[in-house]
Amino acid sequence: MKNNASEGKVMTLANLEIGAVGKVESVLENGAISKRLMEMGIVPGVELKVVKTAPFGDPIQIRVRGYNLAMRRNEAEAIIISE
Amino acid sequence: MRESINATTPNIPAQTKSAPLVVALAGNPNAGKTTLFNALTGLRQKIANYSGVTVERKEGNWSVGDENIKLIDLPGLYSLDATSLDEQIAREVLMGRSEDLPRPDAIIAVVDATNLERNLYLVTQLLEYGIPVVIALTMVDLAEKQNLEIDSAKLSKLLEIPVIRVKAAQRVGIDELSAKALETARSDQPPRVKWLSNGHHSGDVHLSLSDNDAVNKQIFARYNFISEVYQESVQPVDQSEANFSERIDGILTHKFFGLVILVAILLLVFQAIFSWATLPMDLLDSGFGVLGEFVGTQMPPGILHDLIVDGIIAGVGGILIFLPQILMLFLFISILEDTGYMARAAFLLDKLMSRVGLHGKAFLPLMSSFACAIPGIMATRTIENRRDRLATILIAPFMSCSARLPVYALMIAAFFAGQTVFGFISVGAVLMLGMYALGIFVAVIAAFILKKTILKSPPPPFVMELPPYRLPNLRTVLQNMFTRAWLFIKRAGTVILAISIILWALMYFPRGAEVQGSEVTVQNEASQSKTNKVQKPKNEDPFVSQQLENSFAGMLGRTIEPAIAPLGFDWKIGVAIIASFAAREVLVSTLSIIYNVGADADETSPTLIKAIQTAKKADGTPVWTPLTALSLMVFFVLAMQCMSTLAVVRRETNSWAWVIFMFGYMTVIAYFASLLTYQGGRFLGFT
Numbered sequence: 001m002k003n004n005a006s007e008g009k010v011m012t013l014a015n016l017e018i019g020a021v022g023k024v025e026s027v028l029e030n031g032a033i034s035k036r037l038m039e040m041g042i043v044p045g046v047e048l049k050v051v052k053t054a055p056f057g058d059p060i061q062i063r064v065r066g067y068n069l070a071m072r073r074n075e076a077e078a079i080i081i082s083e
Numbered sequence: 084m085r086e087s088i089n090a091t092t093p094n095i096p097a098q099t100k101s102a103p104l105v106v107a108l109a110g111n112p113n114a115g116k117t118t119l120f121n122a123l124t125g126l127r128q129k130i131a132n133y134s135g136v137t138v139e140r141k142e143g144n145w146s147v148g149d150e151n152i153k154l155i156d157l158p159g160l161y162s163l164d165a166t167s168l169d170e171q172i173a174r175e176v177l178m179g180r181s182e183d184l185p186r187p188d189a190i191i192a193v194v195d196a197t198n199l200e201r202n203l204y205l206v207t208q209l210l211e212y213g214i215p216v217v218i219a220l221t222m223v224d225l226a227e228k229q230n231l232e233i234d235s236a237k238l239s240k241l242l243e244i245p246v247i248r249v250k251a252a253q254r255v256g257i258d259e260l261s262a263k264a265l266e267t268a269r270s271d272q273p274p275r276v277k278w279l280s281n282g283h284h285s286g287d288v289h290l291s292l293s294d295n296d297a298v299n300k301q302i303f304a305r306y307n308f309i310s311e312v313y314q315e316s317v318q319p320v321d322q323s324e325a326n327f328s329e330r331i332d333g334i335l336t337h338k339f340f341g342l343v344i345l346v347a348i349l350l351l352v353f354q355a356i357f358s359w360a361t362l363p364m365d366l367l368d369s370g371f372g373v374l375g376e377f378v379g380t381q382m383p384p385g386i387l388h389d390l391i392v393d394g395i396i397a398g399v400g401g402i403l404i405f406l407p408q409i410l411m412l413f414l415f416i417s418i419l420e421d422t423g424y425m426a427r428a429a430f431l432l433d434k435l436m437s438r439v440g441l442h443g444k445a446f447l448p449l450m451s452s453f454a455c456a457i458p459g460i461m462a463t464r465t466i467e468n469r470r471d472r473l474a475t476i477l478i479a480p481f482m483s484c485s486a487r488l489p490v491y492a493l494m495i496a497a498f499f500a501g502q503t504v505f506g507f508i509s510v511g512a513v514l515m516l517g518m519y520a521l522g523i524f525v526a527v528i529a530a531f532i533l534k535k536t537i538l539k540s541p542p543p544p545f546v547m548e549l550p551p552y553r554l555p556n557l558r559t560v561l562q563n564m565f566t567r568a569w570l571f572i573k574r575a576g577t578v579i580l581a582i583s584i585i586l587w588a589l590m591y592f593p594r595g596a597e598v599q600g601s602e603v604t605v606q607n608e609a610s611q612s613k614t615n616k617v618q619k620p621k622n623e624d625p626f627v628s629q630q631l632e633n634s635f636a637g638m639l640g641r642t643i644e645p646a647i648a649p650l651g652f653d654w655k656i657g658v659a660i661i662a663s664f665a666a667r668e669v670l671v672s673t674l675s676i677i678y679n680v681g682a683d684a685d686e687t688s689p690t691l692i693k694a695i696q697t698a699k700k701a702d703g704t705p706v707w708t709p710l711t712a713l714s715l716m717v718f719f720v721l722a723m724q725c726m727s728t729l730a731v732v733r734r735e736t737n738s739w740a741w742v743i744f745m746f747g748y749m750t751v752i753a754y755f756a757s758l759l760t761y762q763g764g765r766f767l768g769f770t
Contacts, residue, residue, distance in 0.1 A: 033546065039161055039162040040548075046306075054430050055341055059547075067551075068328070069547070070430045070443075070546070072545040074545075
């Protein structure tokens, strides 16, 4: 998980800590799912907050545009975050 | 239709149109669309707090003044990009491609004020279809509680479409919305789409979905426009503080307590079904007993008497007794859906579900399947990946549906009633939970194998809204519960009535010579009982059992007896199993008919439970033992015995191959599980 040093500060939603707030930089192309994420309001520039993780560590709950959304870490890895 | 007279009678302009106006109701899941639909049309419909329960197209007649508008309730949608089946259905309707539905004259977009930005996304897409849109702004009071001040006049000005605040449950704003929608539907003026630079409508553009970049740019453009609108029409509010729903989530989706509460809720549901429902069930039971007795004494003896008392009242009555349990189950499912808890359960369980290759969204279809596999299978439409969807459909019938309850309940009442473990937990409740657990266990294994073999696909994506917790609307919950109950009663009055009559006939004919003699005795008894109420002879009348054995049903049952004998079933149970392929609960009514043949209703006539407990084989040993009952219960957990479910699977998968596969693999599993139960039980020394 720590091999993202090549770009300096590239971070995905999956490695944002609980309670942390991040700004969406981009959503990686990943077929229908990246489109769905964008339709749900996760577009470049929007702020989101990691609320919690489910009991077994996955999925995670985030807050974006005033509502709560659950997604698996697998999906969260497609969301590039800047601080 | 083409009455030219209308042109000369201008005083009734509303009647001049040849076809009624068509208005579509669209909105995100949980935006209050169903409540609004009910308020506008008065039609009954299911309301839920989880994405995608309202999948079926619902229509209603909506009267606005003289005009009668056809209102179409679209499925709950987040977007119109046709990735899920719901979206495809909605697109077809909006493009006028849906069969026997003209293109709508206007759309009412239901917009949740507490979740304005994401709700407006759908509105921008709707506007791109070129159909005039009116916004019905719901949940304004909830938004105000969160200090969200929405300037609806400003919103309307920026979007260039009418925005009406409504409180559907209190009928606030309904008249204004009606007037505005009618005006808009008649206007025929296409809306302006200013966020897409090329002016394309999504109807044209999304046909080339392969161009991901262009699609993403569109999504971005829509949200940019929405952000501008939002900033100008809404007072910003500090959202860093945890809101009401997040505080509840602190407990309900807690790493430890969340799971404890989930298990506790499921236990509560099952406990309620099995103990609280007993009193009304006993009342219904004695009610039908009294009815059968009354009708029996009022009618002259003969074939019609037998048909009504032994066929119809015994068959249909045997099923309607289970109404209280079914009401109870639907009550709980409605409440869990409407409060928003179902989505949390999916959130809690997704990791476990994904281990067997299922989507967390499969939780709702599977949970609904505990009521009935049919709505459950229909609810799988929200699962976007076809293979995930198929896997969910194929295992949904393993969830013990309400139609199995009568079977379990009868077996438990007959053989395990009043027994306890540790002195306070009833064996019945443990067994019942065990049956549900067995279904789930087999479903998990089946899903795992299916996903590793014929339905192999990469791990399914999971993106799901956790809707805000809301108090369920009591009226909606009750309405939902009684709609379901009514469907059940209708089924009892049609399918089950027909099957009861057919089965009665199969067991009544052909009439043998000796039986003619027996009929005379029965007639004599009946006439005697009218006058001096003499004690009847026992049910195990040799003529009666001989009649059943020689009847068509008996022949059929005996044909399959060698195959089912290793499971502990005799040919009578075989008859009941064959009959219950129509619907599982028919088992109970069939057994009532089988064991009531020749017995006229009387206060001394044994109840079904008594009849099962005392039924003897030719050699005098009991037909039913606790082990037989258990084996039959296991068979019913796993066997695909429901014609309606198979019909729905055919419709949803559009293939007979899946129907045959489903029926085949479930029956094979059921047979071997039942065999294992019975033979294993005997090996261990149980009876």
